[in-house]
Amino acid sequence: MKQPRPTELWAWWLAVAWLALVVLVALCADFLPLSYPAATPDLYAITQPPFAGPHWLGTDPLGRDVLAGLIFGARTACLVSAPAGLAAAVIGTILGSAAGYWGNQRLKLPAGLAFLLVGLLLFWGCFTGPGPWFLSWLVVVGLALVAAARLMRLSERVAPQPLPLDTIVLSLLALLTSVPQLVLALAIAAVWPPSLSTLVAVLTFTYWPVTAQLVRADMRRIRQLPYMEAARAIGLPTWQIMGRHAFPLLWKTIRVTLPLSLATLIGLETTVSFLGVGLPLETASWGRTLATARLDFTAWWLIVFPACAILLTTLALRQLPFYPFGKSS
């Protein structure tokens, strides 16, 4: 184990301290003794410069306190980026590792299952389709009887069909990456009415391909390793191979990408709120505070403070994977 350099240690602990501060502020934003409440315009102090009470970081052109806006913006940033990043990581890991592990040929579905699915679909289709329902009911019962009789023999004769899992996931990825992330997020956020949970869903939807691509490539590499072959050879069940033997190696990749994706998501969230899409108007956000600077470019405090918050958080998140001690480095 190599000895960590003091600058690495310092940088890492600084990053952790800043992130802890952001999370702490976001958690107890409601109980902090603010000198002025959030989201209430002070019409006597419009565009007031900072470092004078009660508005210690100044006010925007609508008379809202910048400090309170930043604190509640930290809550929004945490509430949006953390669930979206985690959900994107989970979806990306599941789909990516499944595509990487089974590929196009290896996941074999028994033919009986396919027949059963088709039968269920037909059953449901006849039931909800146009036409007098009692007639379709009769047809369905007849079909089901025939299918049940056939199922026993067909499933013995027809070989299990491979499910082209890799192709399915890859085409999903191609679908989502054919438009730049910001454009896709903008288009989908425009369709739904703005709310916090919508924005989380939209960001998850646009961001999971990044994790999925990495995990898929990693899984394809891990699958070839000798110990995985040994695990298959002694006949371990698939869930045990995936969970207990492949996942610890995958976790190295995920652990590095998760903070980076959180940083990107905070950037996306602030950009989308800056554009005025996605979040309801009364929700505070660092991007919203910056957007008010468009009304008055000379108000430097409207740009510098939120920009510093975004910059420090992003830098801290990027520093996080460089864990200076322990077995990872």
Add this chain to the structure above:
Amino acid sequence: MRRFLFPRLARTLPAAWGILSVIFLLSRALSSAPEGLTNIQGASIGGHAATPDQIRAAERLLRKRRGLDLPLFYITPAATATKQALAWRWHWHGTHNQYHTWLYSLLHGDLGRSFRDEQSVSMVVLRALASTLPLTCSAFVGIVIVSYWLTLLLARHRWLRPAVLAGLTVLHALPLFVVAFFLLLLLANPDVLALFPAYGLNRPESDTSWGEQLISSAYYLVLPLLSLVLVSLPSLVVQVDSALQHELKANYSLTARAKGLPERLVIRRHALRNALLPAISYVADLLPALVAGAIVVELIFAMPGMGRLLAEAAASRDFPVLLGAISVIVLARLLAQIVADWLQVWANPRIEAQA
């Protein structure tokens, strides 16, 4: 050529069709109330408030004109009352539906009409493209030139590396709109340095000469260009730089140095050519990314263009314009990917031998 082009088209065209269809179906299915009706409801011209019947008739007319009275897809579920309860049933509508009409006119190059002002979307998009393309193309050229120059500089003068790389890291951590704001704050602020105009485009005057017009419009483009270049620079420079450092440690670079070549030539003739290979696919992604970046830049600097069109269409739920703009971006991405693939095969023939 045929063996090269067709497989790639077969791979990328379905993805483009798929994402456009998804956005179309989502936007049509979820926007039940057509935009513009709120105006009718609120309007009372000359003291005459519209009666509910009149509002309903106006809504029906508006829906018919926009083609929203047709069913959405080939089969849609519809509620029908049975004896017991309301039940959902699938209905087959044939080709007389919104999706088919949209796809048919899209394939014929007709993007429909804007919900807001009934203008032809193709005209709106073309006009926006005409003012965006100078910005994005010059930003593209600027990024490529500056990163080439910066990478060479970093390779030659190693003492610059820590400072420049740290600066690039900080720059990479900032979203585009923050960088643009900082530029505005520093370079277009009467309190600090009022070098450049804060927003707008040059309005061409007929009596000035062509050269003067070009210079003055370039003067307005400096800040938007600078912010686009600054934001896209870090990732490209860091990537090429690390590849170059890797190549400079390779054996053939050692040989080149050993036979007495000056370091300048070792970098340019030998190492850089190999280091540029992985950058090709990144550069190809740059053009669509620049269009997306133009969304923010055009909004901040109040310029007309593709990005502003997208942002305003998204904010006002003008779905034909939104879809039209996205189709153009998807098309640009498709072309860029094919060109990048071709460039990669041209630069490194080993790829085709493997495939």
